[in-house]
Amino acid sequence: MSLAHRIIPCLDTDGARVVKGVNFVGLRDAGDPVALATRYNAEGADELVVLDIAASRDRRPTFLETIRRAACELAIPLTAGGGIRTLDDARSVIRAGADKVTVNTAAVARPALISELSREFGAQAVVLAIDAKRVNDHWDVMVRGGRDSAHRDALVWAQQGVELGAGEILLTSVDRDGTQLGFDITLTSAISRAVWVPVIASGGAKLPEHFAQVFSEGAADAALAASIFHDNVQSIRELKHYLSALNIEVRLPC
Amino acid sequence: MNVMLIDYGAGNVTSVERALARLGARSQRSHSPECIARAEALLLPGVGHYAALIRSLDQRALRAPLLDALQRGIPFLGICLGLQALYETSEEAPELSGLDLLPGSVRSLPATVKLPHMGWNQLKLTRPSRLLEGVSADAYFYFAHSFAATNVNSEAVALSNHGVDFAAVIEKQNIFAVQFHPEKSGAAGAQLLQNFLRLAA
Numbered sequence: 001m002s003l004a005h006r007i008i009p010c011l012d013t014d015g016a017r018v019v020k021g022v023n024f025v026g027l028r029d030a031g032d033p034v035a036l037a038t039r040y041n042a043e044g045a046d047e048l049v050v051l052d053i054a055a056s057r058d059r060r061p062t063f064l065e066t067i068r069r070a071a072c073e074l075a076i077p078l079t080a081g082g083g084i085r086t087l088d089d090a091r092s093v094i095r096a097g098a099d100k101v102t103v104n105t106a107a108v109a110r111p112a113l114i115s116e117l118s119r120e121f122g123a124q125a126v127v128l129a130i131d132a133k134r135v136n137d138h139w140d141v142m143v144r145g146g147r148d149s150a151h152r153d154a155l156v157w158a159q160q161g162v163e164l165g166a167g168e169i170l171l172t173s174v175d176r177d178g179t180q181l182g183f184d185i186t187l188t189s190a191i192s193r194a195v196w197v198p199v200i201a202s203g204g205a206k207l208p209e210h211f212a213q214v215f216s217e218g219a220a221d222a223a224l225a226a227s228i229f230h231d232n233v234q235s236i237r238e239l240k241h242y243l244s245a246l247n248i249e250v251r252l253p254c
Numbered sequence: 255m256n257v258m259l260i261d262y263g264a265g266n267v268t269s270v271e272r273a274l275a276r277l278g279a280r281s282q283r284s285h286s287p288e289c290i291a292r293a294e295a296l297l298l299p300g301v302g303h304y305a306a307l308i309r310s311l312d313q314r315a316l317r318a319p320l321l322d323a324l325q326r327g328i329p330f331l332g333i334c335l336g337l338q339a340l341y342e343t344s345e346e347a348p349e350l351s352g353l354d355l356l357p358g359s360v361r362s363l364p365a366t367v368k369l370p371h372m373g374w375n376q377l378k379l380t381r382p383s384r385l386l387e388g389v390s391a392d393a394y395f396y397f398a399h400s401f402a403a404t405n406v407n408s409e410a411v412a413l414s415n416h417g418v419d420f421a422a423v424i425e426k427q428n429i430f431a432v433q434f435h436p437e438k439s440g441a442a443g444a445q446l447l448q449n450f451l452r453l454a455a
Binding site: 001002003004006041046071072075076077095097099119120121122123124125167168196197198221222251 | 266268269272273276301302303365368369370371372373374375376377378394396397398399400414415416435437438439440441443444
């Protein structure tokens, strides 16, 4: 008996629709968020992440409505993020039904935000999202949807974030995101071994082997993917049976 | 029957409400001593910091009516912090007194494992459980916590393990409690909530 490795579908939303892109650009429509949430809940997803990629003030009510409607359908944890800049922003998504919030750019700009959220909602509700890009011998933290470098070492930032009260790291490889070449194992393993909180690996997943590798070699606690699930390239149910056959502990859907 | 959700400001009250609604149960949230005193069944959800729960119970004068209701045999289900609150104290806020319905104190999980203990884990049944009736022995439940009742006492009908064994399901007469989140634990969690509703009816 031990903690199961989690498989987490991610919905990147823009307004009332799910969108997808390669390397954070070239977005196209991928469906209705609530319909996808319902499907993943039934297929055995362990958690769902919903991100507001536009994160503009005027579309905020639409995003909150999406969270509210998705939460009604889910019997699994729901994480919401994108544009969380203040305690009030976080409160509004949690009131809408999210169990956890992710913070990214705003936490880089003002790290105390992590502590404020952790004190208010508990560390288990605060997910530090880090978009990391390889630069020479280290990884840089990228902000504003992976576009700009924060000129900060991702490994050091992950450790600081945990010290400040983050209960989990959502680690996206900007280099791998959208490429379907597999997770960045070196990055995931480096971060996962440097912090004492769970790490969710993201960016680059396509094949079941990619998931097996990120759990066994990458020391990831969870793995996140978007388009391969939306497009039915990979079914969550089959993926879990594949991992289970390799003796990687997963929660098999009934 | 109407389940009274003790609303002390925790984040997961809405989730619990929705999970009960999916089962067709009626529930109502309240933080008034009078409502708790009149409740037919009580549910204490909780997530976050132990101190926030205990302080809120005391500030809203809910401790006495809650203890009184439990004494009278009103069915009770504690979730996560709602389980931890049943013990004497917690290492998370040693200066505060818990509800003291179970002996011992809640402790931090060991630093040898990743914390919080976050995700899906299984249970080890130590004796027959009324809450887990009809739930498969290898079912997974969703946990999100760093502290736990590791001084496992006889009221624990099921344990889980993360670095160390801890109480995952408590059953003591009318008092039921779970360390995991049944409202977030898929079909197995729904079955457990359904069992509580049946036991409380």
